[in-house]
Amino acid sequence: MLLLERDSALEALTQYAEQARAGEGRVVLISGEAGAGKSALLEQLQRDLADVRWAGGTCDGLITPRPLGPLFEIAEELGGDLLEACGNGSGRDELFSLLLRRLSAPGTPVVVAIEDLHWADESTLDLVRFLGRRIRMTRSLLLITFRDDALGSDEALRIALGGLAGERAMRRVTVPALSEGAVAILAADSGLAAEEVYRLSGGNAFFVQELVQSAGELPASARAAVLARVARLSDSARAVLDLVAVAGLRIDVELLESLGTTTSDLDELVAAGALVSEARTLRFRHEINRRIVLSEVPEYREAALHAQLLAAILRSGGTDEALLATHADGAGDRDAVLLHAPAAGRRAAGLGAHREAVEHFEAALRFAGDLAPRTAADLYSRLAIEASVIERWQLALDAGQRALELWTEVADPPRLGDAMRALSATMWRLCRGPESMELAIAAVGVLRDGGATPELAGAYAHLAQLRSHHGEIEAASSLLRQAGDLADELDLPDVRSDVANTAAVVAWTRGDEWMPLLRHALDIALDLGAREQTARAYANLCTALSDFGRHAEAESYYVLGAAFCDEAGMVRFGINLRSTWAEILLGLGRWDEAADVCRQVLASGASPLNRLSAAIALGRVLARRGDGDPWPYLDEAVTSADATGRPDLIGLTRSARAEAHWLAGDPDAALQDIAVGSVQVDRTHDWIQGQIATWQVRLGAVVTPAPARLPEPHARLVSGDFDRAAQLWDGLGSPFDAALALLDSGSEPGLREALRRFDAIGAVAAARLTRRQMRRLGLRAIPAGAQPSTRSDAAGMTRREREVMTLVASGQSNAAISAHLVISPRTVEHHVAAVLAKLGVGSRTLVAAEARRRGLLDAPGRPDPAGN
Known part of the structure; x- marks a missing residue:
């Protein structure tokens, strides 16, 4: 054609x-x-x-x-x-x-x-x-x-x-899609009406071809055209076609011949256009053909065809466990599934195909009742690990609990202790703090009597991690020494990386230097090629730098870490990094982007722990703008943090919700949150203590954190040096915090400058609060501020994305958009990618048509590409 x-x-x-x-x-x-x-x-x-x-x-x-x-x-x-x-x-x-x-x-x-x-x-x-x-x-x-x-x-x-x-x-x-004119050319010698071919095909090249080749009789649809051609095949050729459809898009000719397929049947299929010959393989011309043919195969016959293919592949010496497992599962062959699916799962896991590994392990465990307890326990343990990597936490929990039951039955202390540690990690991600801690302690207890083992080293390191996040510094330090000694004795570099990583958590909680420890943890993991430890090191580097206000450094580690997690299949840590990226964007005042990232994380099926940062950031954006309901997000974050029992998360989430209450004009509710957040604040790092202290000052409460532990921007504000606090926040690239410091000053110049800044960044709720305070003080000539946009967007785009969409639709290049909106080319690329995804199109050339179809280009307030 x-x-x-x-x-x-x-x-x-x-x-x-x-x-x-x-x-x-x-x-x-x-x-x-x-x-x-x-x-x-x-x-x-x-x-x-x-x-x-x-x-x-x-x-x-x-x-x-x-x-x-x-x-x-x-x-x-x-x-x-x-x-x-x-x-x-x-x-x-x-x-x-x-x-x-x-x-x-x-x-x-x-x-x-x-x-x-x-x-x-x-x-x-x-x-x-x-x-x-x-x-x-x-x-x-x-x-x-x-x-x-x-x-x-x-x-x-x-x-x-x-x-x-x-x-x-x-x-x-x-x-x-093809135009009507192109369809007319293709249909010219078919005897069919070109307009009817176009109407039925919609200009789809494949459908046009099927209709044109329908032997002069126009079928009701392209699907009918495929089936009509298939119906003209001999019974034996059709049987071969069904077999190929079950096998996949293509199949080796030798495999077909081993099943008794005749040359005449293959010739008939090629001559009829049902299959295409390529060297020693045959394939469907398109996956659509295969799926149409497969849809006509009854289930009982499909199972029989899977069985034929499985037997033929085994006879030929085939070793592709994934293919063997697929056909075994399709055939319902229990013994074959139990033989091939576990091997396919292990191979998939080794290749980083964690979703496929989960499917193979699940296939094997459908027959768990036929397995020995040790074999079943091993498969459930592997399934729990793979499910946790891809953030399928209910599956990870169920599989982990079943593994623990079976290892208890088998009475294998090393595997039992390791199952406890793994299940503790799952509980931790699910924000079930007490259960996580109980299992971690039990794992050490089970393993300690077995002497120096890798499992014991891992259990010590895991329990140290939990202790450190609960601010139990001495207990964490002792466990780290024990884990480090075992790691050196048994030469376990992955454990050494984990030890250095957790030692950094201890250091930042104490107020000591922590960056070299995290860099060391990352270097060990990179040299070892340990994906999980590398991903964890990137995640903690990004989180710590963000928490400590070092946004530019945090962004650089986010870029490196997100790229690594994407390429290594580390979904869990990749989502963790994106949650932290949302917090960085929030701190930098890039609220449109922050909200977009948050919604992606919250829609991804992330664990409660990974959702927490995104929920905080989105709740804060909505509260600051006053244009949405922040409470479901902030309440979720508080509930999850409380369930962990971690003082740092409790302080962080309560500070966020206190801010929202304060912006909504409810200082009493804000005080209640800060009172809860300050209970164990001495077990958190300096910057969380600084947040608590700042809000205590702002709400007229007694400041409880020790002044010597407060970071300088917070210390300046607590001491009443508001202008210097604002300068320091500006230096860190945190415009909202700088404006808050100016508001706290209570002076007319401070209030006017705070209002100007709030209006500039779209902090509607804070601007409203500032105007009320200015009126109470009797200040005159208070700026009215911009009116909020009433525009709604069915595509769910941010204001900036709508601007970029309009410019793309008008034919502007990325360079032109960058110059027009005064943003970097890289930021333009980010927005263009988001626009394409939200419109559901694969190219910028389709943006104009899709946006017009949805009526998005007719909305008021769109940017003028000419800049008029």
Whole structure:
């Protein structure tokens, strides 16, 4: 079939290939609806490009995709060390590095195509992030196709693509629907009415092709066209087609032949256009075809076909445990599931495909009653770990509790103690503080009598972490010494990293120097390649620097840490970092961005502990602006913090809610929160003590923290030096706190300057409170301030995102938007990515049409691109 209306896309891809050939590697996101012709575009590009090495892989449309399936297909084509590593079970870090090394090698440039990213496993998304951040320094081109209609429903895909939005190497190409004219050309010799073909297909290239090939009779839909063609097959050929549909998008011819498939059946399928021949494989022309065919296969027959495929793969010596586990599960073969699913789960976990690991372990545990207690206990322990990584906390809790029961039955003290420690960590994330502490103490008790073991070292380190967060410094220090001694004796660098990390928590609670300890923890983890310890070190660095008002440093560690967690599949710590990022944005006065990040975190299924910071930040934004209901978020944060029993979190959340009460004109309620937050404030670090002291002054209460422990901005305010406090807050880049200090001064110049600042940053509630105080003092000529916008936005965009959307829709480049709005290009890229995600489109070229369809460009108050 002709490739029509794709000249501009091909021209852009050819240009990007030339840029890559010249040493500026590119990653190109190619989006369009299912059947738009993304694969056909790549096939044409492959024919057009000369002197390049092409390697491609397709993401599985299976229920549980094979971890790194596209990478293994790419390795088959590139060969060498990469193929050897794929065959010997190497870890994903090595596989990623080997692929990057191949793409960076001198000689013929390489084009890598990864198709159907919307079906990618977790590790493949990590691979895309890994390459996207590094490919610019190569002579290679990375092409990624995905369905843009999957962005709205696939959280992992949206986050992965959003993470690439700011990369200089990233480019976008959209494959739109065909016009009526193009459809008319394609339908010209079919005997069908072109307008009817366009009406039924909507310009979708795949549907047009199916309708045109419907042998002169126009079916009711493209689906009917596919089924009509299938109905013309012989019974034996149709049976083979059903088998291929169950197998996946493609299948080896040798595997089909081993099942007794005849050459005549295969020839019939290819001749009819039902399958496409590629070397020694056959594939459907499109995943849509496969799914239509599969939908017609009865469940009982589908199970039988899975069983046939499983037997054939085993006879041929196949060792892909993920594929074997999938067919075993589809066949309902208990013995095969128990043999292959645990191995597939372990391999997926090792490759960082944690979601796929969870699915394989769950498949095996559906038959837990047929397992020996030790085997079942091991699987439940693994399931609990993998579920915790991807923030499925109810599953982690249920699996952890069952593992604990089974290890108790087995009477294996090391595994029992380790299960207690793991379940304690889950309870901690669920903000069940007393239960977490009880389990952590019990784990040490169970393991202590067993002598020097890695499990005991881990239990000491974990209990030290809990003690440190509860401000129990002496107990934490003693446990750290014991954990450190065991780590040295048994050579456990991962435990050494955890010990250094927790020692930093102890140091900042004492008021000692903590940064070198956290840097040491990070260095150990990076050298070891320990993902969890590395992620934890980044998270604590970002949190501590944010808490201590060092926002610029915190932002740098956030960028590094978020990139690491995204690439390493550390979902839990990645969400933790994003929650802290929201707090940083709040402190910097970037409230639109802070609220956006908070809502993403709160919608992600995060643990109560990871939700806490985002709930605080969003509650504060809403309270300060006076344009929403902050109480559900602040009440949730207080409830979670109280349940942990941690003095630092109790102080932090009560300060936040006290601020909201004060802004709402209820100082008595604010005083009650501050009274609770100050009970154990001496067990928290200096900056939380400073918050409590500041609010005690502001509310007329007795200041309880020791003045010597207060950070300088808080100490200045407590001592009455309000102007200096404001200067210090300005120096830290905290505009709201600086304005509050000026308000606290009570002087006319201070009040007027505070009001100006509150109005400038949109702190409506604080500005309202300031005006009331000015009126009470009898001040005249009080500025009225700007009227709040009455505009509503069905797309859920912030004010800045609406401005960027309008400018994008008018055809403005990122550079022009940056100049017009006086914001950095990187910030523009962030806003553009958010706009695309909220509109559910894959390219900026679709923004205008979608925004008009929703009526967003007709709303008042939009920015004038010309600046008039």
